[in-house]
Amino acid sequence: xxxxxxxxxxxxxxxxxxxxxxxxxxxxxxxxxxxxxxxxxxxxxxxxxxxxxxxxxxxxxxxxxxxxxxxxxxxxxxxxxxxxxxxxxxxxxxxxxxxxxxxxxxxxxxxxxxxxxxxxxxxxxxxxxxxxxxxxxxxxxxxxxxxxxxxxxxxxxxxxxxxxxxxxxxxxxxxxxxxxxxxxxxxxxxxxxxxxxxxxxxxxxxxxxxxxxxxxxxxxxxxxxxxxxxxxxxxxxxxxxxxxxxxxxxxxxxxxxxxxxxxxxxxxxxxxxxxxxxxxxxxxxxxxxxxxxxxxxxxxxxxxxxxxxxxxxxxxxxxxxxxxxxxxxxxxxxxxxx
Amino acid sequence: xxxxxxxxxxxxxxxxxxxxxxxxxxxxxxxxxxxxxxxxxxxxxxxxxxxxxxxxxxxxxxxxxxxxxxxxxxxxxxxxxxxxxxxxxxxxxxxxxxxxxxxxxxxxxxxxxxxxxxxxxxxxxxxxxxxxxxxxxxxxxxxxxxxxxxxxxxxxxxxxxxxxxxxxxxxxxxxxxxxxxxxxxxxxxxxxxxxxxxxxxxxxxxxxxxxxxxxxxxxxxxxxxxxxxxxxxxxxxxxxxxxxxxxxxxxxxxxxxxxxxxxxxxxxxxxxxxxxxxxxxxxxxxxxxxxxxxxxxxxxxxxxxxxxxxxxxxxxxxxxxxxxxx
Ligand SMILES: Nc1ncnc2c1ncn2[C@@H]1O[C@H](COP(=O)(O)OP(=O)(O)O)[C@@H](O)[C@H]1O
Ligand code: SF4
Ligand SMILES: [Mg+2]
Numbered sequence: 263x264x265x266x267x268x269x270x271x272x273x274x275x276x277x278x279x280x281x282x283x284x285x286x287x288x289x290x291x292x293x294x295x296x297x298x299x300x301x302x303x304x305x306x307x308x309x310x311x312x313x314x315x316x317x318x319x320x321x322x323x324x325x326x327x328x329x330x331x332x333x334x335x336x337x338x339x340x341x342x343x344x345x346x347x348x349x350x351x352x353x354x355x356x357x358x359x360x361x362x363x364x365x366x367x368x369x370x371x372x373x374x375x376x377x378x379x380x381x382x383x384x385x386x387x388x389x390x391x392x393x394x395x396x397x398x399x400x401x402x403x404x405x406x407x408x409x410x411x412x413x414x415x416x417x418x419x420x421x422x423x424x425x426x427x428x429x430x431x432x433x434x435x436x437x438x439x440x441x442x443x444x445x446x447x448x449x450x451x452x453x454x455x456x457x458x459x460x461x462x463x464x465x466x467x468x469x470x471x472x473x474x475x476x477x478x479x480x481x482x483x484x485x486x487x488x489x490x491x492x493x494x495x496x497x498x499x500x501x502x503x504x505x506x507x508x509x510x511x512x513x514x515x516x517x518x519x520x521x522x523x524x525x526x527x528x529x530x531x532x533x534x535x536x537x538x539x540x541x542x543x544x545x546x547x548x549x550x551x552x553x554x555x556x557x558x559x560x561x562x563x564x565x566x567x568x569x570x571x572x573x574x575x576x577x578x579x580x581x582x583x584x585x586x587x588x589x590x591x592x593x594x595x596x597x598x599x600x
Numbered sequence: 601x602x603x604x605x606x607x608x609x610x611x612x613x614x615x616x617x618x619x620x621x622x623x624x625x626x627x628x629x630x631x632x633x634x635x636x637x638x639x640x641x642x643x644x645x646x647x648x649x650x651x652x653x654x655x656x657x658x659x660x661x662x663x664x665x666x667x668x669x670x671x672x673x674x675x676x677x678x679x680x681x682x683x684x685x686x687x688x689x690x691x692x693x694x695x696x697x698x699x700x701x702x703x704x705x706x707x708x709x710x711x712x713x714x715x716x717x718x719x720x721x722x723x724x725x726x727x728x729x730x731x732x733x734x735x736x737x738x739x740x741x742x743x744x745x746x747x748x749x750x751x752x753x754x755x756x757x758x759x760x761x762x763x764x765x766x767x768x769x770x771x772x773x774x775x776x777x778x779x780x781x782x783x784x785x786x787x788x789x790x791x792x793x794x795x796x797x798x799x800x801x802x803x804x805x806x807x808x809x810x811x812x813x814x815x816x817x818x819x820x821x822x823x824x825x826x827x828x829x830x831x832x833x834x835x836x837x838x839x840x841x842x843x844x845x846x847x848x849x850x851x852x853x854x855x856x857x858x859x860x861x862x863x864x865x866x867x868x869x870x871x872x873x874x875x876x877x878x879x880x881x882x883x884x885x886x887x888x889x890x891x892x893x894x895x896x897x898x899x900x901x902x903x904x905x906x907x908x909x910x911x912x913x914x915x916x917x918x919x920x921x922x923x924x925x926x
Contacts, residue, residue, distance in 0.1 A: 502704070504657060504688055506687070520706060
């Protein structure tokens with residue numbers, strides 16, 4: 263019951279956030295270069311025709327009217343059209359979303375699987391070699407821009423060593439993608455037992471997800487380290503030592519479970535980094551996702567897809583943070599039961 | 601009575617930013633079968649560090665620099681970590697000073713007791729749960745079945761301490777160390793917790809090392825008492841003898857500082873402050889506060905002398921008869 267109240271309270275906070283997000287994305291049309299009417303009509307029309315088109319598109323209406331129309335469009339799934347492809351943006355998005363999700367989730371998994379143990383070990387072996395190496399790797403991961411690490415990884419693993427495939431999308435040339443269930447190639451090929459597709463999809467995913475994953479591993483490892491340091495000094499961890507609970511269980515059970523609470527908080531921020539990094543990494547590896555699409559649109563000053571990309575990322579961000587709030591409640595009885 | 605645990609010449613040093621500090625300097629005492637031994641001293645005198653040393657849980661920047669801790673024929677000071685882990689929580693258990701924060705906030709109270717039965721007694725989950733509820737009932741927690749499913753934040757400080765005691769006694773230990781177990785509890789709750797400890801110690805046959813800075817608690821709860829000052833053990837005596845004939849100058853001051861209802865004389869505070877342990881002279885650490893101090897006190901630490909049956913004191917002035925015990 264208390265949890266339901268918590269859930270509803272969190273949910274009610276989502277709505278004002280969404281209103282703010284749509285105002286910002288809508289305002290983007292004003293900020294972005296290029297008059298939508300001009301982009302739509304093409305360069306060879308007279309000013310009168312542009313005026314006419316502006317009227318048709320409602321661009322002469324007051325701000326709030328235009329905003330209202332925009333929101334109602336969004337609510338009906340109308341994200342406008344891409345001026346350059348002429349296709350509805352939503353359609354392009356739907357097609358490209360699985361690629362982005364697959365890359366993002368794989369990167370997040372890599373960041374967590376490497377970052378959490380690294381953080382724990384850095385805390386347990388504070389000020390020893392492990393801790394120092396962890397710190398260096400972390401700083402390097404944050405300091406080096408992903409387009410650079412991506413290119414470097416390609417140069418070394420594809421060009422020099424030849425262990426990575428050429429950066430040409432999600433699956434090797436001539437290999438049939440798995441039957442679509444979730445749209446994630448790795449998951450679908452696992453579900454359908456398509457080992458050939460699985461191998462190829464993983465191979466293609468390797469470098470981009472490592473590039474993106476390593477770039478966000480550092481904040482996770484640092485956060486785990488600092489909370490673990492605090493929690494290893496807590497009374498209940500000391501009590502667990504004194505009660506003869508085995509070392510591994512104290513560290514990875516009692517302590518890490520408690521450390522996950524603040525770590526989950528920064529997962530929201532990490533997710534933001536991932537979405538921003540996505541656009542860059544997708545371009546470097548020719549990954550057919552929405553980040554790549556947004557960058558291409560940015561090059562051609564196609565405001566529709568950019569606006570929708572920002573809206574989409576913001577929406578995802580809100581959803582992820584909502585899920586994080588709920589996770590909190592599930593993990594921490596102090597929140598769930600208050 | 602035979603000793604359950606014998607602590608001999610235990611020393612603990614801490615590396616600090618300002619230099620090495622010897623927080624415990626050659627402490628010796630034993631806890632006997634079935635007794636409650638009080639360990640008293642002002643705050644900062646090394647009581648908690650001594651308890652931590654017995655469990656071999658001193659960690660950086662501290663280290664155990666010497667001495668032996670003999671329990672059941674084994675010297676814990678020489679055991680490896682794997683063997684120590686089997687001693688902790690089974691033969692020696694601990695009740696801490698911070699009941700509210702000593703329970704894991706994410707695990708139900710019942711589960712925290714039950715997992716000790718699974719781990720140390722090899723019980724099945726279901727049996728462990730049943731035993732946990734019995735233990736909670738034994739330490740006086742009402743509605744133990746329901747309370748077992750709750751979390752620490754739903755318990756009061758006194759109830760948390762009862763849970764800690766249940767956990768500490770779950771495995772029928774030989775020694776229970778209670779480090780200021782009534783800190784932060786109101787007077788009547790504190791009294792009930794002490795009653796519980798005394799009663800359960802008696803019923804389960806566990807010996808108790810009761811750490812406190814309160815001589816009143818010692819008087820009502822303990823059989824014998826060991827007095828610590830600035831990391832040194834200065835006097836060990838049966839409770840009655842200690843109050844009737846305090847021998848060490850520090851103990852005398854401590855006893856005089858107890859507020860009394862039956863006496864018009866105002867209590868006297870102990871002169872001087874606990875000395876800083878940095879760059880402290882090798883001898884008696886009470887020298888800076890002692891009316892009987894002489895040169896050798898600062899040079900060489902006095903050894904323990906038995907001035908009456910079972911009554912040990914470390915002081916030259918008492919040894920010489922200059923400070924006559926009245
Ligand atoms: N982690 C530590 N680092 C440095 N010195 C410490 C540490 N823990 C304890 N000490 C030293 O040990 C002394 C005794 O501490 P403690 O045993 O907690 O006292 P008590 O329990 O009698 O109040 C402290 O005054 C301090 O000098
Ligand atoms: S007389 Fe000397 S040994 Fe005895 S307490 Fe005083 S300083 Fe210490
Ligand atoms: Mg203490």
